[in-house]
Amino acid sequence: QVQLQESGPGLVKPSETLSLTCTVSGASITSYYWTWIRQPPGRELEYIGYIYYSGSPNYNPSLKSRVTISMDTSRNQFSLKLTSVTAADTGVYYCARAARGLDVWGKGTTVTVSS
């Protein structure tokens, strides 16, 4: 059974960098696309970007200047970095498998941007 688990700080100060990791079990991260999605409070889901081990990551243009998604095949993990955060980046962050279909999701982790 494939499982994904997000981890990282729940509180980030404005202007700093948000860093999250998704640990994958039950599947090799070299075999699928992997995605980050977020959900601001009371708002719809927003696609952040996805990565495949043999290609370049693909980022939502609305966040492209601040986002980096990377992969650590030795740990079967992939990560998200979002720089220069503001309160608008507060929300629940999810990692998921696949790009077009999102068939397996992590439970999500809440990140609050506040001083």
Next chain:
Amino acid sequence: DVVMTQSPLSLPVTLGQPASISCRSGQSLVYSDGNTYLNWFHQRPGQSPRRLIYKVSTRDSGVPDRFSGSGSGTDFTLKISRVEAEDVGVYYCMQGTHWPFSFGQGTKLEIK
């Protein structure tokens, strides 16, 4: 960006009755490979979304057959033949054809 518009945004339904959610995209969701990447997700309060249907009408494993998806091009529908208590929550459509992929605003289903 492709805008996904769902209706209604709130859907009160009596147990055992049918329910239907519409999702319209700003452009055709037919991809160059011939597939239409339209998914439906269900999110219960405090949980992550769960995919119910992919490529318009294919149900995921374990999804009850009371859920069905249909549509083509820009107009899509999720139908629940007989609503059960466990179906409450928010339903999202999502397109995976045009980058950046995008979600609808969500439809909140509640029991009357």
